[in-house]
Amino acid sequence: MNKTCKLFILFFSFTLLYSCTNPNNKNNDLKFGIVIHGGAGTIEKQNYSNERIAEYYDKLNEALATGYSVLENGGSSIDAVEQTIMVLENSPLFNAGKGAVFTANGINELDAAIMDGSNLNAGAVAGITTIKNPIKLARKIMEKSKHVMLVGKGAEIFAAEQNLEIVDPSYFYTEERWQALQRIKEDEIKQKAKDESYLNNIYDYKFGTVGCAALDKNGNLAAGTSTGGMTNKKYGRVGDVPIIGAGTYANNNTCALSATGHGEFFIRNVVTHDISAMMEYKNITLNQAAEKVVMEKLVKQKGEGGVIGIDKNANITMTFNTTGMFRGFKTSDGKSEVKIFKE
Ligand code: ASP
Numbered sequence: 001m002n003k004t005c006k007l008f009i010l011f012f013s014f015t016l017l018y019s020c021t022n023p024n025n026k027n028n029d030l031k032f033g034i035v036i037h038g039g040a041g042t043i044e045k046q047n048y049s050n051e052r053i054a055e056y057y058d059k060l061n062e063a064l065a066t067g068y069s070v071l072e073n074g075g076s077s078i079d080a081v082e083q084t085i086m087v088l089e090n091s092p093l094f095n096a097g098k099g100a101v102f103t104a105n106g107i108n109e110l111d112a113a114i115m116d117g118s119n120l121n122a123g124a125v126a127g128i129t130t131i132k133n134p135i136k137l138a139r140k141i142m143e144k145s146k147h148v149m150l151v152g153k154g155a156e157i158f159a160a161e162q163n164l165e166i167v168d169p170s171y172f173y174t175e176e177r178w179q180a181l182q183r184i185k186e187d188e189i190k191q192k193a194k195d196e197s198y199l200n201n202i203y204d205y206k207f208g209t210v211g212c213a214a215l216d217k218n219g220n221l222a223a224g225t226s227t228g229g230m231t232n233k234k235y236g237r238v239g240d241v242p243i244i245g246a247g248t249y250a251n252n253n254t255c256a257l258s259a260t261g262h263g264e265f266f267i268r269n270v271v272t273h274d275i276s277a278m279m280e281y282k283n284i285t286l287n288q289a290a291e292k293v294v295m296e297k298l299v300k301q302k303g304e305g306g307v308i309g310i311d312k313n314a315n316i317t318m319t320f321n322t323t324g325m326f327r328g329f330k331t332s333d334g335k336s337e338v339k340i341f342k343e
Helices: 005-021 050-073 077-089 134-144 151-160 177-187 196-206 263-270 272-280 284-298
Strands: 033-041 110-116 122-127 148-150 210-215 221-227 246-248 255-261 305-311 318-321 324-331 336-339
Touching: 033 077, 033 255, 033 305, 033 318, 050 077, 050 210, 050 324, 050 336, 077 110, 077 134, 077 210, 077 221, 110 134, 110 246, 110 255, 122 134, 122 151, 122 177, 134 148, 134 151, 134 221, 148 151, 148 255, 148 324, 177 196, 210 305, 221 246, 221 305, 246 272, 255 263, 255 272, 255 284, 263 272, 272 305, 284 305
Parallel strands: 122 148, 221 255
Antiparallel strands: 033 210, 033 324, 110 122, 110 221, 210 221, 210 255, 246 255, 255 305, 305 318, 324 336
């Protein structure tokens, strides 16, 4: 071997060794990505104007772009989830924050949760009426309190202590959601509660919950969900969204997930934790586990809804058993999609 050749081999070995051991290089090849939903339900093209459909696409794209740029710039999955959900909460198009549905008493009671898959920390909030961005409060509860879940007035006192933006409850009023409540109430008066078409209409009125799951360049997973719950909900009803393991779950060993649909079914089936547990104990893929829970277990029980999720290798699931789900994803390998209807 001549000298040049030896030198070349030496240089090559050194470069290889350096790139394997240099901590700054460790993230270069790691995949990252984000997936979102804006609710699942009886979502059919003929019920929407073209303008309205375009508005939905625009907002979903804006939310995805917001979260993706956080990840692309090396930000954490928790930051990406929080910022993405805030975009959707601030839009009247979705049943969360500004567009929240009304309770039977004609007010808006909001629920939200966030979870950090790197340490299994979580924060959740239920039944709040004056916090502009419930997802921000969920994160404060996770990071600045000793608790996982706060509800009602106490949660609002904590929010004020944390200097979160407080709004008058009238901020959450939207004419569309108000009219939806009036229609349900009229139907109730006509005692149509057992009629199949009435039940279908309930779904029309309630979907729009928002959620996000993300994987960052450091391999950390996070998930969050935010909602106004279900139109005409009564007696301080709390859905699956703020119940860790039901509507929201993240674990670096498996995946991060956010659910949407008829909350009572998602609570009883501990849906998001069930999917994660199946991946962990049965060693199946994210998509296989989501199919099992959403398309088999829930369908058998007539539990309508869906989940979005991302696993530790940036594989995505967007699985739903309804006619549509507002949804989208973007991953670092260049794949992305935004969809509303089943097709
Ligand atoms: N899961 C929410 C709840 O039951 C509603 C929805 O996702 O549309 O509160």
